[in-house]
Amino acid sequence: MTSAILYDMRTCLVIVDCQNDFVEGGSLAVSGGEQACRAINGLLQDSRYEVIVVTEDFHPVKHCSFLDNGGTWPVHCVQNTHGAYLHEKIISGIGSVLQRGDPVSVSVVHKGMDPRTEEYGASVTVEGIEQFDIVGIALDYCVLETAKLTKQRYPEARVVIKSAYTAAVDNSPEKRKNIKDICGREKIEWES
Numbered sequence: 001m002t003s004a005i006l007y008d009m010r011t012c013l014v015i016v017d018c019q020n021d022f023v024e025g026g027s028l029a030v031s032g033g034e035q036a037c038r039a040i041n042g043l044l045q046d047s048r049y050e051v052i053v054v055t056e057d058f059h060p061v062k063h064c065s066f067l068d069n070g071g072t073w074p075v076h077c078v079q080n081t082h083g084a085y086l087h088e089k090i091i092s093g094i095g096s097v098l099q100r101g102d103p104v105s106v107s108v109v110h111k112g113m114d115p116r117t118e119e120y121g122a123s124v125t126v127e128g129i130e131q132f133d134i135v136g137i138a139l140d141y142c143v144l145e146t147a148k149l150t151k152q153r154y155p156e157a158r159v160v161i162k163s164a165y166t167a168a169v170d171n172s173p174e175k176r177k178n179i180k181d182i183c184g185r186e187k188i189e190w191e192s
Contacts, residue, residue: 010050010128010129010130010131011049011050011051011129011130011131011133012049012050012051012052012053012124012126012129012131012132012133013043013044013047013049013051013052013053013133013135014053014054014055014122014124014132014133014134014135014136014146014150015040015052015053015054015055015090015135015136016055016122016134016135016136016137016142016143016146017055017056017057017077017136017137017138017142017143018033018036018037018040018054018086018087018089018090018136018137019056019057019077019083019084019085019086019087019137020082020083020084020085020086020087021057021076021077021083021084022076022077022137022138022167023037023087023137026076026083027074027075027076027083028073028074028076028077030137030138030167030168030169031167031171032167032168032171033087033137033167034087034089035167036135036136036137036165036166036167037087037088037089037090038089039135039164039165040089040090040093040135040136040165041089041090041092041093042093043093043135043162043165044093044094044096044097045093045096048102048104049097049102049104049133050103050104050105051104051105051106051107051126051129052094052097052104052105052106052107053106053107053108053109053122053124053126054086054090054094054106054107054108054109055108055109055110055111055122055124055136055142055146056077056084056086056108056109056110056111057076057077057084057110057111057112057142058077058079058084058110058111058112058113059076059077059078059079059084059112059113059115060078060079060113060115061075061078061079062115063078063112063115064115064116064117064118065112065118071118077112079113094106109122109123109124111123120141120142120145120146121142121144121145121146121147121148121149122142122146122149123149123153124146124149124150124153125153129154129157130157130158131157131158131159131160132147132150132154132157132158132159132160133160133162134146134147134150134159134160134161134162135161135162135165135166136165136166137166137167138166138167138168138169139161139163139166139167139168139171139179140168140169140170140175140179141169143161143166144161144179144182144183147159147161147183147186147188148182148186148188151186151187151188155187158189159187159188159189160188160189160190160191161179161183161188161189161190161191162191163176163190163191163192164191164192
């Protein structure tokens, strides 16, 4: 199942999986998730994007990624639960962009809805974009995979992981170097 949103714009901010279950206190909390959401809120206040795409895990109760179903992860981001909702800093940040009247399109892409398929990356379809800035949770899984899918779909576009606006499951220097190396091979830019 592929989710896609279509626009005719130039610069796109992709906010990956900044949901309650992925921040401190959530069922699959990533250390630094709260800080990443605060930083993204600041980015929304200080930047002007023509398009903002928010990705969300949106799993059915019996999803294959859950430990109870033979998967790797605890139950998380079950459809229509508090854990699947966007973090309040993301909601307020997007709300303030809309209130100031910026000419911006905002949309949500759900992923992980097929109970039989693990889906880390979101398929984002936005025509006419020259640059995709990708931020969110978790850098070493969903952010990286979303960046790779975006670069595959738009090989001529600049795809930039803004690492200061991310949180990682494994935030070790070795893992970050590995991710930077992957980005280099995939022609994805890395911004600290």
